Amino acid sequence: METATIDRAFLARPGLEVAPDLLGSVLRHTTPEGTVAVRLTEVEAYQGAxxxxxxxxxxxxxxNDVMFGPAGHLYVYFTYGMHFCANVVCDVDGTATAVLLRAGEVIEGPAxxxxxxLSARTAREYxxxxxxxxxxLGLGRPDNGADLCVADSxxxxxxxxxxxGGRVRTGPRVGVSGAGGDGVAFPWRFWLDGEPTVSPYRPHVPKRRK
DNA sequence: AAAACGATACACT
DNA sequence: GTGTATCGTTTTT
Structure with a gap:
């Protein structure tokens, strides 16, 4: 008995519209090792051009090729020399908007x-x-471009x-300076108030020059 | 050179 | 138990 995925048409809108609607939905990944699912508690919208x-x-x-493709695929990128981050690609084919998945609660496959x-001190840090x-979730380079809207995928x-809906909050994005340093904060981060899995807010600090 | 960040070590409650 | 400053590592521009 499998649950239907979120509909692709639901995601074929600008990321800024999709982002708050994605809070509470579930990303599930199955590998030979097993299945882990995460209920999203914090996301960020990224508009294109x-x-x-x-x-x-x-x-x-x-x-960033996948971002320009059709909605409902996963954009996974490598950053800071050691980490992967994942986005849900939104909007119509040819328009690159997406939602960065910032945090969530593991609701399946905790072990x-x-x-x-291994470095997590408590389950809320998973x-x-x-x-x-x-x-x-075990996501990496091979999952870049994966279709999220196919049953049994x-x-x-x-x-x-x-x-x-009353628990949805919005504020500035994390780790992104204002538009070219003009100080404008983009209130495109969304989270569920009171969730212990929401990452702590960290204002953007320019790294010290070496 | 900067980047859509995390692990660590240590401070505090 | 929770918060936070410092620094590692490599892709991309």
């Missing part, structure tokens, strides 16, 4: 998640942060338990 913080800002490249997250989330986006 108009968004200096977006990987798509400078046009299509081999790295497997724990084995992938997917508390964008690269921790991909690690707990090893990588699926599923409806979650109902969310109280």
């Amino acid at each position: 108009d968004d200096p913080g977006s990987h798509a800002f400078r046009g299509r490249t081999p790295r 497997l998640a724990a084995s992938r997250r 997917a508390r942060g964008p690269a921790r989330l991909t690690s707990a 090893p990588t699926q986006l599923l409806p979650g338990p109902p969310v109280d």
Whole structure:
């Protein structure tokens, strides 16, 4: 008895519209080792050409190619020399908007998640942060481009338990400076208030020059 | 050179 | 138990 995935048409809108609606939904990944599922508690919208913080800002490249494709696929990228982060690609084919999956609660496969997250001090840290989330789920380079809207696929986006709309909060994105340093904060981060798995807010601090 | 970050060590409650 | 400053590592521009 499998649950239907989230409909692709639901995701074929600008990431900024999709992002708050994605809170509470579930990303599930199955590998030979087993299945881990995460209920999303924190996300961030990235718009395409108009968004200096977006990987798509400078046009299509081999790295961000998936972002320009149709909605409902996973954009996985490698960063900081050691981490992977995952986005749900939104909007119509040719338009690159996406939602970064920042944090969630592991609701299936906690033992497997724990084995992938040996440094986690508590269960709430399994997917508390964008690269921790991909690690707990076992997502990496091979999953870039995976279709999330196909039943029985090893990588699926599923409806979650109902969310109280009153718990949705919004604020500035994390780790992204304002538009070219002009100080404008983009309130495109969304989270569920009161969730212990939401990553701590860390204002953007320019790294010290070496 | 900077980047859509995490592990660690240590401070505090 | 929870918070936070410092620094590692490599892709991309």
